[in-house]
Amino acid sequence: MFGYKNRFESGAIVVGGKHLGSTVQCVHCGSHEHIIPGSGRKRGHCRYCQGFLCGKKICLQHCIPYEARIEYEEALFGKKDETIKKILNRYPALNKLTF
Amino acid sequence: MGAYKGWGQDTSTPSTTIIQLKQPATALKRLKTTNINIGSDVSADSAFEAVIKRSTDAGTPGSSFTPTKHDPADGAASGVFNVAHSVEPAYTANSELLAIFAHQRAGFQWVALPGHELVIPVTNDAGIGLFINTAAAPFNMGASFEWEE
Numbered sequence: 617m618f619g620y621k622n623r624f625e626s627g628a629i630v631v632g633g634k635h636l637g638s639t640v641q642c643v644h645c646g647s648h649e650h651i652i653p654g655s656g657r658k659r660g661h662c663r664y665c666q667g668f669l670c671g672k673k674i675c676l677q678h679c680i681p682y683e684a685r686i687e688y689e690e691a692l693f694g695k696k697d698e699t700i701k702k703i704l705n706r707y708p709a710l711n712k713l714t715f
Numbered sequence: 716m717g718a719y720k721g722w723g724q725d726t727s728t729p730s731t732t733i734i735q736l737k738q739p740a741t742a743l744k745r746l747k748t749t750n751i752n753i754g755s756d757v758s759a760d761s762a763f764e765a766v767i768k769r770s771t772d773a774g775t776p777g778s779s780f781t782p783t784k785h786d787p788a789d790g791a792a793s794g795v796f797n798v799a800h801s802v803e804p805a806y807t808a809n810s811e812l813l814a815i816f817a818h819q820r821a822g823f824q825w826v827a828l829p830g831h832e833l834v835i836p837v838t839n840d841a842g843i844g845l846f847i848n849t850a851a852a853p854f855n856m857g858a859s860f861e862w863e864e
Contacts, residue, residue, distance in 0.1 A: 625828060626827065626828050626831035627825055627827045627828060627831055628825070628828070629824070629825055630825075630826065631822070631823055632821035632822060633822070639813065639825070641831045646812065647811060647812045648813045648825075648827075648831075649814075672809065674809075682834075686745075686834055689836040689838050690745075690836050690837045690838060692838070693836075693838040693839060694837070
């Protein structure tokens, strides 16, 4: 796919038909951020997930992978008590979050 | 897994939703947004700021668009595509997934690389919407989402 230069890129921005930039996805909340080198914006890196963090306080404070958040939401909806218990044991901060 | 597309138009008045993709009431599937397109059919000068945010209900849509299948062999989409809301959907605070700063004259497109799509979990009424934060002068905006499910 065009714009795919390294493993840190997660999305491509095309304006007026020209590829102008790339986005990187936060491994905790799943948001995409447009990285502008030299902007001074402080973000982060999770050493457990080995991935980029968007810089939101909640993402910097707790290591809860994006997939775990989605599975937790789905388990709540499906009332899968065993799965909820299993995910909460692994990521206890998850029940403090809204998604 | 099938790929689908929905599009719609609305005036880009600040604090309005142009389009929304959400889970249906029954037969839910995980929806993965792969492509977002924004443009206008009017040549004028207006910069705008929009965000893709997570929503928790449908609000009151002006209309619903029947999603187009990329592959005619696929079944009908389970995702519900709503357009031009008169009552905005409820959005989750701090749930911005993508910030868009663009201009009316230049079409904006965002493409997710495989594995980095915007995922809508299998939860009743969960969705994402294209929400206008500010627009220098509101104009007729056209937008589309493409997704896999």
